Amino acid sequence: MKEIIVNNDMKISQVVAGCMRVADANLTGHQFLTFVEECMEMGITTFDHAPVYGGYTCEKIFGDAVLRVRPQLRKKMQIVTKTGIVLKGKDGNKTIRYESSKKEIQKEIESSLRNLGTDYIDLLLVHRPDILADPQETADALDQLVQEGKVLHLGVSNFMPSQIAALQSYMKNPISINQMEFSVKTTENFTNGVMDDALIRRMPLMAWSPLGGGSVFSGEDKQSVRLRAKLQEIAEDYHTSIDTIMYSWLFRHPVKIAAITGTLNIERVKKAVEALEITLSYDEWYQILEASRGYCVP
Template identity: 35%
Template sequence: MRTIKLGTTDLDVPVVAVGCMRLDTIDRADAQAFVQTALDQGATFFDHADIYGGGKCEEIFADVIEMSSSVREKIILQSKCGIRKDSFDFSKEHILSSVDGILKRLKTDYLDILLLHRPDALVEPEEVAAAFDQLEQEGKVRHFGVSNQTPRQIELLKKFVKQPVVANQLQLSITNASMITRGWNVNMENAEAVDRDGGILDYCRLHDITIQPWSPFQFGFFEGVFLDNPKFPELNAKIDEIAAKYNVSNTTIAMGWLLRHPAKMQPVTGTMNVQRLKDCVKASEINLTREEWYGVATAAGYVLP
């Protein structure tokens, strides 16, 4: 699979990351087949979080991949922490204990990347900095990033954290693309001109932070997928038209729409279906034309001024 540099690191990562949030929803045999398919497709970047399945997803992953030092060398592991029941927690104590739990469940000595999950309103960035320093010094985490954060939230962390922020995981799909479409609605009086994210897309590009779109096929907030959904007839017609041209699935084109953006994003899959995973990976071989990309955008309902 095609690769990109992750943030400012020298780490070459596949352009499609494999999300493991639902690994606990399938049986062991299917989980093993899913992980092996990812490896066979060159999808060696696996995204986890300590809350996925209450930790079970990380345990299942380590089990089915038969984690060992030789296996560990061939994959890239990312996990997230900071979400607790009914609260968020970026305290030093919680970050350190979370990472220890993650490493134990994944049966590894280190994470390639640790992301801070949903922003903690009570964050004390000095504590985050202390936690990151200790994790780096102990060799438990090699790179650090965030998830669902605005430019100002990242800047606040950077005032104290010395490690580069290499990734920001954000909700982004064709139907949830305001961070992109706001760019052509500057100084307009329509709803698409409203700044909901502080200009995070341009901020990440300016600071070499890799955007990792999550839920790349969802509309709303986990309301369902837009592909083959009668709520989006024009969008699906356009995607199907382009898919027929390239002789690929609609999944491939929807993923390819994100990969066509020059920000060099790394979408995170959410499927546990082997064929859909293959279709996602196939998108790394597709390069939509400018006309096709804008055609999908307008079919999704975004109006060009």
């Protein structure tokens, strides 16, 4: 398994196991533990969480099924979780909101630690930019968590370069990763400054929804039809599947991108791992970009 260095001293696996759908999978605790162990046997040591996943249930499922049963696995894995989204109905809220106040950050991290069954988080991300956030308050809360040893590294999710720069200017600790949506279907973040900012900062990225929500496999919209045909053509040349080619397309970029799988089917996870062994040519990469956009580069 290829690894990506974060903030000079932490390694994450380039394929990350996403835990957002754990609550919907109807797996027994033993079945989920088996899935996690099979991931780790393939070298996938990084697991992506958020308090709001599964309506505030997924972190506890992971803690109960994995770390409370196999506590020895903790030192062999990296846990990523997030802060800053509050769902409708939580504490009487009438709508979903983003909140990066010190009070909310502290409350969420304590809940995550308790639910996951751990005393530290390897990587904490601010889940979404909070329009009302006082940047100094947010920065102080994040830095305090690092000082207390509850969090080892900090990052953001769904932040544009200017938003990263603004928050970083108030922080003592570095923002070491940005988690964004990247896929053959969603290519905007390749050309809107996100990639350039990552290169300038020598900062890796994480890709959520790296398969574009799955519509490439069966969607009848024009983009999906174009992509499916091109991906199938290239996949046949490599004797592999189109989802493996979709992952390899992301891994080809000079920015180190870790892809978050969204499946609990171990066979589909293997397709992401297989992509690490494929290096697309320039021509193949741009053919896929052209199929996605529907036009060639100018």
